[in-house]
Amino acid sequence: MWRGFRYGRITKRSLRERQFIFCYYMTFLVNYIHVILLCIQLCPLLAEKNRPNIIVLLADDLGRESLPSYGNNEEKVPNVERIFTEGAKFNHLLSPAALCTPSRSAFLTGRYPYRFGLGEGSNGPPVIVYSSSKVGLPRNESTWANLAQSLGYSTKAVGKWHMGMDEIFWGDQEHGPLTHGFDSFYGLPFTVVPGFEGQQEFWTLQRSxxxxxxxxxxxxxxxxxxxxxxxxxxxxxxxxxxxxxxxxHFDVFSRENWWWRSLWMERYLNSILVSNEKVVERPIQLKRLAERLTNESLKFIHQNVGVKPFLLYHAFHNLHK
Known part of the structure; x- marks a missing residue:
């Protein structure tokens, strides 16, 4: 009864071939559909007139309860309150870390800092402690600034970075903002600490x-x-x-905090203000620093508004002490 299929019967080999061909074309079809859907989603963004300008403001060590919208009636910050009124106010807030380096790197990448070596360890500094540290945000980690840059945005980072800068030599930006999606940078590779203020005594580290x-x-x-x-x-x-x-000047006798240094050394090692790879001030003059950083951001906005979509990341060095 199966004689009619003598020359057309399905052998084991031909079945495997047909399964392979079927899977191959189905994979191609699924990927093709994904590309089409992605293009449909990105088309409005790729249109110059539909791409919004983006400004990201990051305050350092600012508690939620310090703002009027979250219960503080003593402080007046009308411009911040306007953002709450005209935008969105979040009531459930989470942070991947309580310290500068890990939380900032997670904020830029959307990944836990332990996944790329910037989480707090058990036998080392909890954050990057030197402007010249050879560690930092790895080159292969993508940030939302990288995404904006790939979409044709003009990007700039202003203010505190604190995620590492160079690795092999000064200016290689292996961990710096110029490697992670920002066209330019003006600010502090490190952070602000008490040693930056005033003249520090040379003999500052207490010894037994x-x-x-x-x-x-x-x-x-x-x-x-x-x-x-x-x-x-x-x-x-x-x-x-x-x-x-x-x-x-270094706490070489301590096994627990071996990385501590004196305030005098803090001022002359870490107090640096840079523009891209160039040091523009050392040590930093803290007076009116916030105003100078703000002017740098305003200059960037005026240069790009109406000309090219831009992304500005302004990380305040205040309120950190």
């Missing part, structure tokens, strides 16, 4: 008598060794002086 004695003995031994090797006091001083500064 035993720690001072250990430091002196080690330096004397190293100096004597260097003198015997080179028989030159100049090279002896060249060796001992940096070690003296290291022992004096």
């Amino acid at each position: 008598n035993s720690q001072i004695l250990i430091t002196v003995i080690i330096l004397l031994l190293l100096g004597s060794l260097q003198k015997k090797i080179n028989k030159n006091w100049f090279w002896c001083l060249i060796l001992v002086l940096p070690l003296f500064i290291l022992f004096e």
Whole structure:
């Protein structure tokens, strides 16, 4: 009864081939449909006239209860209140971290900071503690600024960054804003700390008598060794002086907080204001700094409004102390 199918019967091999061809074309069809749907969604955004300008304002260490809309009747911030009135007010707020570096990196990427190495560890600093740190937001992490840049937006970051800058040499921006979707940057690679204010005393890190004695003995031994090797006091001083500064200004005796440094060193290591890769001020003059950063943002807005859609990310250094 199956004689009519003698030359057309389905063999095991042809069935596999047909299954493969079917899956291949179905995959192609599904991907094609996805592309069409994505184009339909992006068409309004890709039209120049329909692309909105975007301004992201980030306050540092500002509690929700500090604003009138959340119960503080003593402070008057009419412009912020206008945003609440004309926009959206959120009542359920979550943060991936309580500190600067991890929370900011999560905010820009939409990913948990532990996924790319910026979460708080158990045996190290909870945040990036130096402007010259070699760690930071990895190059392969995408931010919403990268997305805006790919859509033709002009992008700029102003203010506090605190997610790392360079890795191998100054200006490579391996972790900086220029690598993560921003055309330009004007602001602080680090943050603002008490050491930035006023003149700091050189002898600022408190030591116990035993720690001072250990430091002196080690330096004397190293100096004597260097003198015997080179028989030159100049090279002896060249060796001992940096070690003296290291022992004096860094908490090398502490196993728990080994990364601590003095306020004097804080001022001369981390107080830097940059424009892209160029240092424009060191140490930073904090007086009217907020106004200068605001003027930089306003300048960017005036340059782009009506010319090109723009994304501005302004991260205030206030209220951080």
